[in-house]
Amino acid sequence: MKRSVKALTLVLAIAMIVSMAACAPAAPAAPAAPAAPAAPAAPAAPAEVQKVGLSMPTMSLQRWNQDGSNMKAAFESAGFEVDLQYGGENEVPMQISQIENMIAGGCDVLVIAAIDGGSLTEVLADAKTQGIPVIAYDRLITGTDAVSYYATFDNFLVGKFQGQYIVDALDLANATGPINVEYFTGDPGDNNINFLFPGGLSALQPYIDSGVVVCPSGQTDIGQVATVDWSSENSQARMENLITSNNYGPNATKLDAVLCNNDSTAQGVTNALLNAGYTPDNFPIVTGQDCDIVSVKNLIAGTQAMSVFKDTRTLANQVVAMVKAILAGSEPPINDTETYDNGTGVIPSFLCEPVFASAENYRELLIDSGYYTEADLQ
Numbered sequence: 258m259k260r261s262v263k264a265l266t267l268v269l270a271i272a273m274i275v276s277m278a279a280c281a282p283a284a285p286a287a288p289a290a291p292a293a294p295a296a297p298a299a300p301a302a303p304a305e306v307q308k309v310g311l312s313m314p315t316m317s318l319q320r321w322n323q324d325g326s327n328m329k330a331a332f333e334s335a336g337f338e339v340d341l342q343y344g345g346e347n348e349v350p351m352q353i354s355q356i357e358n359m360i361a362g363g364c365d366v367l368v369i370a371a372i373d374g375g376s377l378t379e380v381l382a383d384a385k386t387q388g389i390p391v392i393a394y395d396r397l398i399t400g401t402d403a404v405s406y407y408a409t410f411d412n413f414l415v416g417k418f419q420g421q422y423i424v425d426a427l428d429l430a431n432a433t434g435p436i437n438v439e440y441f442t443g444d445p446g447d448n449n450i451n452f453l454f455p456g457g458l459s460a461l462q463p464y465i466d467s468g469v470v471v472c473p474s475g476q477t478d479i480g481q482v483a484t485v486d487w488s489s490e491n492s493q494a495r496m497e498n499l500i501t502s503n504n505y506g507p508n509a510t511k512l513d514a515v516l517c518n519n520d521s522t523a524q525g526v527t528n529a530l531l532n533a534g535y536t537p538d539n540f541p542i543v544t545g546q547d548c549d550i551v552s553v554k555n556l557i558a559g560t561q562a563m564s565v566f567k568d569t570r571t572l573a574n575q576v577v578a579m580v581k582a583i584l585a586g587s588e589p590p591i592n593d594t595e596t597y598d599n600g601t602g603v604i605p606s607f608l609c610e611p612v613f614a615s616a617e618n619y620r621e622l623l624i625d626s627g628y629y630t631e632a633d634l635q
């Protein structure tokens with residue numbers, strides 16, 4: 258009996274222990290080790306915004322305002338910061354100090370349309386020392402090896418369009434002459450005139466050689482036909498002198514054509530011819546380039562015969578592509594490695610294609626393409 262009491266006690270004791278264990282609150286699960294807070298994503302180092310210095314020659318001619326604003330927009334939408342400056346009224350010292358500021362201000366690349374292509378040697382030596390690439394825009398920069406690339410329109414072809422227009426409009430192939438032609442080109446510091454003027458002459462040369470085309474003033478050297486600053490006032494003054502000294506007029510000595518290398522010079526010539534009494538019915542052929550609004554109105558009115566459309570949007574986009582490639586360390590698009598020697602060697606270039614413009618096609622070229630609105634040309 259004693260053994261059985263003992264045994265019972267043992268069984269009860271075990272039962273108690275088991276039941277106590279069963280009732281014991283389950284040991285709280287060890288709290289999951291708090292997830293280590295995700296290491297905050299290292300704040301993406303702000304992609305370094307690259308800065309482009311755009312140096313344009315002047316605000317006084319329409320085209321440079323358009324070049325400046327088109328490039329600014331194109332570069333900004335490609336994510337660049339832009340420092341855009343205009344050199345006052347073609348003021349060389351101002352352009353130089355603006356470029357100095359661009360270099361000091363940390364520009365990664367410079368795009369420059371020079372007022373005087375030969376005046377930037379010193380300032381660009383600084384750019385070169387600091388490894389800042391330079392693109393010559395529209396006009397070649399000469400006498401410095403700091404220029405990496407050149408983007409422009411085919412300037413010789415622009416001139417050729419102008420000369421060829423005169424050949425075709427006056428049917429020189431069947432003319433006996435004399436056909437009286439006067440010549441105007443642009444600023445002597447602008448390297449483009451060394452392509453525009455010969456381009457124009459290249460089409461006329463066979464007729465000059467055969468004596469069909471003559472220049473009554475005898476002013477045919479590039480130095481004699483240059484127009485400082487490409488200014489309309491200067492071309493008007495020279496045309497007025499030519500009218501007086503050669504007795505040109507609707508009822509006097511016949512003037513068949515005036516080869517002008519751009520629109521601003523053409524506008525001055527047109528003003529002088531209007532003042533001399535010419536009307537759209539008897540207007541001499543006046544050529545141009547740029548499709549400036551004033552000149553397109555003259556095309557429509559019959560007081561300028563043709564212009565050349567150089568879509569500044571095309572050139573702006575080309576330059577953005579060039580800059581992106583250069584800054585990425587790759588070769589930018591180039592399509593000419595022969596034509597433009599700046600005195601230190603040939604500068605690899607991209608030449609955009611100019612397009613002939615006249616009263617017949619201006620609508621399609623300029624309005625349908627969104628370059629101008631109908632209202633701009635009223």
Ligand code: GAL
Pocket residue numbers: 318320395396443447449487519521546547567
């Ligand atoms: C030239 C340019 C022309 C014209 C002229 C006057 O260098 O190629 O388009 O605008 O300057 O600014």
